[in-house]
Amino acid sequence: MAIVPAAPRRRRRLPRRPLAFRPVRLAERLAPKRPLSIKDASWSAAAAGLLVVLVSYSGPLLIYHQAAMAMGVSADTFSSWVMAISVAAGLSGAGLSLWLRAPIIGAWSAPGTALLLALGARMPLAEVAGAYILCALALLAIALSGMFDRLVRLIPEGVASGMMAGILLRFGIDAFGTLESAPLLCALALAAFAALRLWAPRFAGIAMLPIGIALSAGLQGLDLSGIGLALAQPAVVAPVFTLDGALSLAAPLLIVTLTGQYLPGMAILRASGYRLRAGPIMAVISVASLCAAAFGGVTTALSAITAALCTGSDAHPDPARRYVAGVATGAVYLVGGIFAGTVVTLLGALPSELVAILAGFALIGAIGASLRGMIAAPGGMDAGMVTFLVTASGVTVQGVGAAFWGVLFGVAVHRLALIARR
Numbered sequence: 064m065a066i067v068p069a070a071p072r073r074r075r076r077l078p079r080r081p082l083a084f085r086p087v088r089l090a091e092r093l094a095p096k097r098p099l100s101i102k103d104a105s106w107s108a109a110a111a112g113l114l115v116v117l118v119s120y121s122g123p124l125l126i127y128h129q130a131a132m133a134m135g136v137s138a139d140t141f142s143s144w145v146m147a148i149s150v151a152a153g154l155s156g157a158g159l160s161l162w163l164r165a166p167i168i169g170a171w172s173a174p175g176t177a178l179l180l181a182l183g184a185r186m187p188l189a190e191v192a193g194a195y196i197l198c199a200l201a202l203l204a205i206a207l208s209g210m211f212d213r214l215v216r217l218i219p220e221g222v223a224s225g226m227m228a229g230i231l232l233r234f235g236i237d238a239f240g241t242l243e244s245a246p247l248l249c250a251l252a253l254a255a256f257a258a259l260r261l262w263a264p265r266f267a268g269i270a271m272l273p274i275g276i277a278l279s280a281g282l283q284g285l286d287l288s289g290i291g292l293a294l295a296q297p298a299v300v301a302p303v304f305t306l307d308g309a310l311s312l313a314a315p316l317l318i319v320t321l322t323g324q325y326l327p328g329m330a331i332l333r334a335s336g337y338r339l340r341a342g343p344i345m346a347v348i349s350v351a352s353l354c355a356a357a358f359g360g361v362t363t364a365l366s367a368i369t370a371a372l373c374t375g376s377d378a379h380p381d382p383a384r385r386y387v388a389g390v391a392t393g394a395v396y397l398v399g400g401i402f403a404g405t406v407v408t409l410l411g412a413l414p415s416e417l418v419a420i421l422a423g424f425a426l427i428g429a430i431g432a433s434l435r436g437m438i439a440a441p442g443g444m445d446a447g448m449v450t451f452l453v454t455a456s457g458v459t460v461q462g463v464g465a466a467f468w469g470v471l472f473g474v475a476v477h478r479l480a481l482i483a484r485r
Contacts (some may be wrong), residue, residue: 103384106266111378111425112391114272115168115369116399117413118422119152120406123176127361128407130179134188139296140359142403146295147360149400155351155363157393159344165337166373166389168328168366169348169396172320175361178312186308188359193302194312195356199349201317202362206345211325221440221447222473223330226466228433229454230327231371231426238423245416248282256424267377271421279417287412293404300359320364322467328365330470334436335374336382367466371429372422446477 124145131141148171156169179191186194205211241249255274259267279285329341344365352363372378373388399406437447450473458465 103387105379105384105387108373108378108385108387109391110266110272111373111388112393112395114421114425115366115372115388115392116395117272118369118372118418119170119366120399120409123171124406126176127171127179130176134191136188138404138407140188140298142293142296142407143298144359144361145403145406146297146400147355147358148363149396149403149406151348151351151355151360151363153393153396153400155348155393156366156396157390159347160386160389160393163339163344164383164386165332165339166370166378166385166387166392167332167344168370168373168389168392169351169363170324170366170369171360172316172324172362172364175316175320175364178315178319179361186312187303189301189303190305190308191312192300192356192359193304194308194316195360195362196302196353197304197309197313198316198320198362199352199356201313202320202345202352202364203349205321206342206349209342211321211329211341211345218330218333218470218474219440219442219446219477220334221437221442221444222450222470222477223334224433224436224440225447225450225473226327226454226469227331227334227371228430228437229451229456229469230368230466231430231433232451232455233457234368234419234423234426235430236423237419241416241419245283245414248278248416249420251278251282252420252424264377271424275417275421279414283414283416285412285414285417287409290405290408290412292402293408295401295403297358299357302356316362319464320362323464324364324367326470327367327466328370331367331370331374334433337374372425375429375432377425377428442477442480445480446473449473449476 127144127148128141131144136144152169152171154169156167159165159167159169239249252271252275255278256267256271259270263270276285276287325341325345329339329344332339348363348365352360355361355363373385373392378385378388434451437451438444440447450469452469453472454465454469456465458468460468
């Protein structure tokens, strides 16, 4: 009788578990590829971080202050808001910068503050806090689903550069717009900036701040002697969830935060050479935003405009060492959150012309780099130019900002060009 060999036993393959249930491999995958080094620290990165906070406190925070006044909240309540958004932006930005070794800048939503100014006067603070929480939860769900990463990969390089140039152009124009209201201040600051860029380019950012304050003190009578230290007054807000809050504030805030903050913010990082996934960044910042909402703080997001101060060569010539600018920004935000009472007092002290000059001059290099990237993009510059013009126009359609429409039209032109070449 012939002996028939037994068929080999098949090994039972166990189903693969999702990555989220393999903490060791997940930690290895997400671990930084570059170790920390004290040599990475630089004065230029620290100056970039300080300037980011100054621009944020002197720009969007002023709108936030106007919204607080329209809602009739007290100075102590507003200091609690400032503390919440500063700590949320500081911890999330510094933590992500250290983790990802990239200049990640957290910030409160500038379009969101404008939206609060329009709607907050008729809405109780408890409903506002509830809307903030709903918006943060929606952002967290989008982050965990991975949908935003796929959206970012669909944006061509020329379109991303054109959007970045369009966003930043207004700041350059505003800086030279001060020639009308403060011509001598603008001219002397420009002369100092040009000299610093020629002979000490790495220290131009940190040197322009004291130079600008000195010029403003001599020409405009700026006096900061009466400002003292005042701690924040944190106060927890019990949220109330209503349909009106969800539809009138949470839903529009979600749209403007995605299109006005995360979309251009990720595009700026990408255009600067940082190939990062949006999911982890959104998840961390959304959790921080949830915590800030408990104290009445507006939604925290990825910085879109001030991020350019930390992603360019002015922060540091070596892109691998620019993450220090994100850490410095977070540290300054934390100090500002602790002394939020002082920040509230300081808001009206600095002249608007000085803030516009400092921000605009600091972004000249970033504007030039974006324009060069738009022109040199593969496939032609038409898509990038359309994106640049639409974004720079500042148009708002159906409550959605120009950055979104610029990307939409730019991608459409890019796709049509690809079809025409086939």
